Amino acid sequence: MTQQFTLTIESGRNRLGExxxxxxxxxxxxxxxxxxxxxxxxKSALINDIENLAQGDTITGRRILINGEEPPEAFVRExxxxxxxxxxxxxxxxxxxxVEEFLLMHIRARRxxxxxxxxxxxxxxxxxxxxxxxxKSRMSGLSGGQTRSLMIADALVIGDTPILLLDEIENAGxxxxxxxxxxxxxxxxxxxxxxxxxxxxxxGRRIVMRYGGVSSVIEPTGQEQDLIEDLAVVEDRxxxxxxxxxxxxxxxxxxxxxxxxxxxxxxxxxxxxxxQLNRV
Amino acid sequence: xxxLIIAGPPSGGKTVVIRQIIKNLPEGSLPAFLKIDVVHxxxxxxxxxxxxxxxxxVYSGDVCPDHMGILVLDDALHWAESLSRNILIIESAGLxxxxxxxxxxxxxxxxxxxxxxxNSPFKMAPLLALADVAVVTKTDLVSQAEKEVFRESIRxxxxxxxxxxxNAIQGTGLRYLMRRIVNQPEIGQDPIMLRxxxxxxxxxxxxxxxxxxxxxxxxxxxxxxxxxxxxxGD
Numbered sequence: 001m002t003q004q005f006t007l008t009i010e011s012g013r014n015r016l017g018e019x020x021x022x023x024x025x026x027x028x029x030x031x032x033x034x035x036x037x038x039x040x041x042x043k044s045a046l047i048n049d050i051e052n053l054a055q056g057d058t059i060t061g062r063r064i065l066i067n068g069e070e071p072p073e074a075f076v077r078e079x080x081x082x083x084x085x086x087x088x089x090x091x092x093x094x095x096x097x098x099v100e101e102f103l104l105m106h107i108r109a110r111r112x113x114x115x116x117x118x119x120x121x122x123x124x125x126x127x128x129x130x131x132x133x134x135x136k137s138r139m140s141g142l143s144g145g146q147t148r149s150l151m152i153a154d155a156l157v158i159g160d161t162p163i164l165l166l167d168e169i170e171n172a173g174x175x176x177x178x179x180x181x182x183x184x185x186x187x188x189x190x191x192x193x194x195x196x197x198x199x200x201x202x203x204g205r206r207i208v209m210r211y212g213g214v215s216s217v218i219e220p221t222g223q224e225q226d227l228i229e230d231l232a233v234v235e236d237r238x239x240x241x242x243x244x245x246x247x248x249x250x251x252x253x254x255x256x257x258x259x260x261x262x263x264x265x266x267x268x269x270x271x272x273x274x275x276q277l278n279r280v
Numbered sequence: 281x282x283x284l285i286i287a288g289p290p291s292g293g294k295t296v297v298i299r300q301i302i303k304n305l306p307e308g309s310l311p312a313f314l315k316i317d318v319v320h321x322x323x324x325x326x327x328x329x330x331x332x333x334x335x336x337x338v339y340s341g342d343v344c345p346d347h348m349g350i351l352v353l354d355d356a357l358h359w360a361e362s363l364s365r366n367i368l369i370i371e372s373a374g375l376x377x378x379x380x381x382x383x384x385x386x387x388x389x390x391x392x393x394x395x396x397x398x399n400s401p402f403k404m405a406p407l408l409a410l411a412d413v414a415v416v417t418k419t420d421l422v423s424q425a426e427k428e429v430f431r432e433s434i435r436x437x438x439x440x441x442x443x444x445x446x447n448a449i450q451g452t453g454l455r456y457l458m459r460r461i462v463n464q465p466e467i468g469q470d471p472i473m474l475r476x477x478x479x480x481x482x483x484x485x486x487x488x489x490x491x492x493x494x495x496x497x498x499x500x501x502x503x504x505x506x507x508x509x510x511x512x513g514d
Contacts (some may be wrong), residue, residue: 030464048452057455077443077456078429086424093426095398105398106425109432154425 005067007030007163007189009050012061012251014042014213020062021216025207027189029162034200035193037209043193044089047165047210050191051086052076060213079109085159087166089153091144099142103154107260117157124151124182128175130246131239150177156186166192170199177239198231281361282426282464282471287372287383287402287407288391293417295323297391297457301369302331304451304458309367312360316340316349334363343486345373346381350474353383356468376429377404380476382411385467387460388475391415394422394430394445401434408434408498410475413442413460420447 007027011020027033035043042264045060053076066075066083074081095102103118111117118135128134130151133142143152149272156163164183169192170176180199183190194200206218244251286300302311302465314337315324324335336359338347342501347374372381390411392400395418401408406415414434419427431443442460446453481488484497494501498513 048420052452054452055455058452059450079431082410088423090423090426093423094395095426095429097398100431105429107433109428151423151425158425260402
């Protein structure tokens with residue numbers, strides 16, 4: 001399904017009417033870009049422009065090209081031809097359907113004849129979430145984290161598009177690291193809106209938003225590598241403590257000091273055991 | 281003159297879509313607007329103030345608003361013509377969802393909200409089936425997957441309908457609707473007819489008689505053990 005191609009963002013204008021701080025951004029399969037900026041700075045509007053393959057007809061005036069040209073109409077209007085999956089911030093699904101009915105309808109829209117993708121989707125979703133989602137659950141009854149886990153799995157398995165847009169995946173209480181691992185498979189271009197320093201810094205390019213437009217595009221030169229490594233350690237530690245807390249742990253001043261590798265190993269062992277229990 | 285008939289449930293976004301249509305009409309377009317509602321509507325005043333266009337409003341009171349719309353449509357076309365307008369936009373009240381207010385020689389636009397539930401297209405099947413375009417609004421409030429499932433649900437009801445998805449407040453995606461409007465032919469000299477039959481509503485309940493039981497009414501009535509309604513009266 002994944003085709004080789006280039007997506008180009010041609011610049012528009014910000015809320016003040018000024019030209020954005022770039023001429024064009026070219027995105028190819030395998031690229032990762034993060035979008036950062038204060039709330040209200042236009043991050044979601046940017047990924048919505050990409051999802052809609054805007055042609056100067058949105059508030060920003062941006063144009064989105066595929067292989068250097070205006071994309072065919074079917075790319076915009078027919079889910080079966082759409083090369084872009086978007087995972088929005090929605091943590092509720094209003095569809096009055098069971099998970100199974102919902103996914104089968106989405107398969108019919110995106111990948112007709114591939115009903116076999118149903119099991120793969122639900123299984124992947126259940127690796128992202130602590131509480132298992134069943135095919136018989138009602139969509140409207142899923143928790144926020146379950147909904148987002150399912151939407152991410154849906155985008156990866158049913159969408160399986162060369163371009164993947166994610167709007168703040170870190171906010172759903174799901175297993176972020178596993179989501180990131182899944183995203184990195186399959187040579188996709190991944191564009192993510194994030195407030196998470198680690199996700200923002202590890203992306204290949206960083207788009208900085210201000211006043212409703214792009215103010216700059218940063219291409220890291222490697223000087224941030226030390227910071228990324230420091231953050232990775234902090235991230236690991238936060239992750240372990242978070243999972244422990246979720247499993248009901250309480251901490252003595254000794255085990256929370258974090259300086260001894262011994263206590264970390266105990267934590268890891270306990271967390272892994274916790275995951276095993278969760279998945280049964 | 282071009283005729284646009286816009287229908288859909290209340291709070292689905294009809295007026296927001298109309299506002300975008302008026303804003304994006306090509307140069308030389310002279311729109312007029314008619315709102316048909318039951319007891320309360322302010323859309324006409326808002327649009328007159330915002331765009332300085334001629335507007336009219338009809339309250340149907342105790343009568344089905346779509347019946348009322350059908351009755352006044354001919355006069356409305358003459359009204360718009362007498363003001364030298366070249367596009368008449370009619371907004372229905374959007375109540376029972378059984379309505380099919382679209383006519384021949386018009387562009388029929390059904391406006392439905394993407395948050396109205398996956399089964400809503402089935403419930404409003406007649407409203408969608410005879411429309412030319414289904415405009416799905418509020419797509420910014422649902423996930424992409426949910427938007428696509430809703431689209432699939434409309435496709436099940438009307439396989440070939442032209443679906444335009446939009447966040448109408450921003451106007452995203454409406455370029456496809458505007459293209460349909462630009463390409464829509466003028467009404468011409470042929471008589472304008474309803475595309476489908478609206479639900480029967482011309483009876484004494486419709487005009488406000490409150491008694492229960494068919495014996496108290498005239499028009500289209502139905503006793504409990506009769507399989508089909510019948511007409512009682514002159």
